[in-house]
Amino acid sequence: MGDGMIVTMVSVPDGGTTRISVPEARRRLAGDPFLILGVQLPQEADPAEEPVVRRLGLDDEDLDWFGVPDESPRAEFLGDIAGFVVPVVVDDRVTHVHALAGERFLVAAHWGPAVLAPGLRAQLRRERPHDAVATLFLLLQEALATFRRATVDALLQVEELEDAMFEDRHPEQIYLLSQLRRRAALLHHSLLPYLQAVDEVVTRRMMSSDFPVERQRLAQEFARAARLVRTDIESLQDAARRALASYSSLVAGEQNGVINRLAIVSVIFLPLSFLTGFFGMNFTFLTDRLETRDEFWLLAVGLQLVTLVVAVYVLHRTRIWRRLRDDG
Secondary structure, eight states: OTTTOEEEEEOTTTOOEEEEOHHHHHHHHHHOSSEEEEEEEOSSOOTTSOOHHHHTTOOOGGGTTTTOTTOOOEEEEETTEEEEEEEEEETTEEEEEEEEEOSSEEEEEEESSOTTHHHHHHHHHHHOOSSHHHHHHHHHHHHHHHHHHHHHHHHHHHHHHHHHHHHSOOHHHHHHHHHHHHHHHHHHHHHHHHHHHHHHHHHHHHTSTTSOHHHHHHHHHHHHHHHHHHHHHHHHHHHHHHHHHHHHHHHHHHHHHHHHHHHHHHHHHHHHHHHHHHHTSOOHIIIIIOOSHHHIIIIIIIHHHHHHHHHHHHHHTSHHHHHHHHHO
16 A cells, blocks of 8 residues: 555645645645545555555544445544545446545545546536535535436436337346346445435534534535435336336236137137037947938038137127237
8 A cells, every 4th residue: 555555636726636645645634724635545455554544644543444445334523523435336336435524634535546536626616615624515415426327327227128118028128127226226225324324423513503504504405415316216216116017017918918819719729629529439329320421511510610600709799809909
């Protein structure tokens, strides 16, 4: 981690970035009145290295989780510092960004490319935050935006699949719908614990008499955005379930059509099979009394024709025939 940790300073309000050394970052954290740092961590951490917070000069044992891979979503206030493990959607997977915010600084640690950097820089240019806490809420909002974009994209895919399967149903659609349903479950499972943790911490802080009014507004805006994202994810889950149910209904409808056709075939051919079997029996009446050609045509053929006409008439007067005609 010593050589692999890359520290970037973000300027406010233009959002420009400058790469600095770890000692320089440590010095600035100790004295700058308003500092935003991005820390890119190596994919494989060295257990022998010092924790990231100590390398940055933030010697607090309660912050040793910062920069540690596979940490669960978290939101907590530790004196003057707020710490977060924020889930972020990258393509089809969920990763995490670690964030520390004090009165003077915001440090965000990530693995791989800084997925929130473009959106956060745009937010900095637009909102022009005046302190690190306001910038923290911008980062949290941008993380929520990744969930919302992923949810809307998946929702549109579900609707397109649902429309397509009514036109031309094929088995690949059920696989794609199952994948989208799993994606909705992943988004919900990843976001819900984080929102619960943030809600508990922010609500407790907002109830404090020393919590500034401006920060209460930021917290309320974040809470509204979180509710909207959660509602979108639940809508995606409902849409995926509805599309799967529609697919099952289409399959059931086709199976009903097949059963109706089999019922018609059975009504027609079962009497014919019975007559064929009956006149194929070798007993005295048939062998000794039915000897002429007219008798053969009358009983062997004529009786079957009459039976066929009666069967078709009965089918025509029943719902089975009408249902088959409507399905066709």
